Amino acid sequence: MNPKEYKRNLWKGVYAGEYQKHVTISTIGSTTESAEEINDKIVYMEDLEKRKQVYGICGECNEPGTGEDWCQPCNAKRFKDNFKNWTNITYITRGGFGKVYSAEWSEGYIYYWNIENQKWLRISNAKVALKSLNNSSYLSMEFLNEMCIRDSTKASDIYSLGIMMNEYISEETPYNNIPHNHALAIKICKGLRPNIFKYTPKLLADLITKCWDAKVENRPITKELYQELEKLYYEQSKYRSQINEYGDKIKLNRTSEKRSSNIQTHPQAIYTSRILNFKNLPEPVNSDAIKTTLHYSECLDCQLDELDLNEINQDEENNIE
Template identity: 80%
Template sequence: MAPEVLRGYQYTKASDIYSFGIMMNEYISEEIPYNNIPHNHALSIKICKGLRPNIFKYTPKLLADLITKCWDAKAENRPTAKELYQKLEEFRRFDNEYDDRIKLNRTSEKRSNNIQTHPQAIYTSRLLNFKNLPEPVNSDVTETTLRSECFDCQLDELDLNEINQDEENNTE
């Protein structure tokens, strides 16, 4: 979900482009976004502060750049559907060997299909009513890895409970 939608704004073509970038990355990486962390208010804050899924390291630069543009925090900086079509068509013309290369890389790594999903990672539609989310910004981290390792900390869950409690006390 685009940061502006998390903040309560309406869905737009630009927010659909953000979602398209998420799906394109999911298709290429064969990984569900944010599968290792709870889908809660803290994740929404992190997304507004620039958190994005990791881009699979074998993603061609043209596609990685396109995905990153789709995820821009400012909706007006995202490509249009026409621009997406043109870039994807350009990629198709110049890189017909991509499928074979990606299959070879995945086979050589012997990636596991048994990805563990956090029990609070929810992938069904639901109403999100988060208040006071920060203004969306882009992350300055452009690292591409197979997995995010920054959320393996057990304290994260405890910190989130404290944050939620503080926010509830401030809104009353």
Template identity: 60%
Template sequence: MNDLEKRKQVYGICGECNEPGTGFLWCQPCNSKRSVDNFKNWTSGNKDIDKFIQQLQLNAVHCKNYFEWMIPFENFKDITYITRGGFGKIYSAVWPERYIEYWDIENQKWKRDLKGIASGLLDIHNSGKVHKDFHSGICQPANNEKQSVKQKGIYGVLPYMAPEVLRGYQYTKACDIYSFGIMMNEYISEETPYNKIPHNHALAIKICKGLRPNTFKYTPKLLADLITKCWDAKAENRPTAKELYQKLGQLSDFDDEYDYKIKLNRTSEKRSNNIQTHPQAIYTSRLLNFKNLPEPVNLGAIQSTLFSEGFDCQLDESDLNEMNQDDENNIE
């Protein structure tokens, strides 16, 4: 935006230089100076690459333009070997610190985002598109050559799929929000959803009848309420991607406090790191085809807990007969 008055209205005034911002919570001149001051503290080992990264940092008009270097190797967690490429080995890893969002003037440090996934989902929805396969597992091509064109069904990972999708209804933005809620709970609880039971027709029925993953008991209430709203059985009750992003933004000032409390309580609870996953719990995208699933409803928290642990399956005789007849054919 070249119009200074319009920039002032949209992005506000920088708290350091008192000039209009160049992006949301971002001032290019001030952050460029910080980048220059930090150039002496890092190098990629290649002058051309250094120059390229430096130019990206200097020209960044908002956080999504900012290319950060470097991230110390010891800051990565859960480093996992994937495969060997033509020029080296490939690994995946988790970066708990997350990317830079804005400069915290009061505390004189970079503020890092917890809501990056929500931001990405908002970008997808703002462009008029739907993700359709939103989960933390492994995706496979929807046009996998092993799948016949004649095969009918839905494609995805069962634990993350909204109940209306399981019943064959069209995938909508609200379905992505449901998946986001499942992923939020997974991140906080550090436990994949429904990992102790088979991901089959019986689970699809239970999800439609209100089953949801157990929330970690020390989850802050504001986050627990947001998660519950995301996976509401009625799509119209779920927040939009914009509302989700804004709500997480309102909680951003408490991110560090929330992370600390969750990690502290998780440690004190001495949760097992050796969680046994059921052999039929599948977290890769696949073709699914379920029939005669019930109308989606919500369950209370206590009832849902009993339900997930097998104490209250709530399956009537017709459900059982349907599963026995079609279970093998319903999952490709």
């Protein structure tokens, strides 16, 4: 008898507003109770009963699922068996901790394993970025523990996401006209933030600003961001007029100003990863512009112009000396 006849789809659909799409791996060595840990929407890897209740059962290994239509142990074995077939990889650049590659994923993004048909359901012809870590064959437990901690709700990653969202919309790299040094770190602690592009839709400007809040407890956690963005996706009709209005303004503005071609990058503006060990930084605070945006949801320009920055740079260098 064909073994496939024994395999059935036993997954359960997951609504993101009720539970997360995939399980959370508990932070190694951490005893601090975070906001995420007390959230009923969170499902942990070790909670077998909740995994079974939320995601259903894998029709192949008969273990509780680890996500929507997902079994981590079964799929990990499939990935390992297929590594030898990975092709179309192009070297891009080297960072402080590894190398970055561009790849054409001809088979495409994996959505889930189709148990009944015994094949992946994919979104084909995807272009992806790959990163290899230096000395990855000799990773210590301390390094793995740190990576696990970083991958679980870190506020600095939320801040970085806000930076990337704004960079994508504005087509400008942050702080491109000044040196990336100790003086800039001080100004960021004192409330300096990149320009929020004036034609950014209000709903996205609000989200970006929350990610930049100086108080880490005020920033959204990863699951909240995911749920907020998914809500925007499924409620597009509600925000359609606002998105279309700003979309037309952005296109017109970019055409008239030719923004990308006019950007001049400072020679000491460094965007490759590196270790920064700045000391004696002030306690982080929000600028008045950030506070205004948070309270009144207005998109205000909170970056100083180059002349102001040069004056502040000089003052702070004199104070440091």
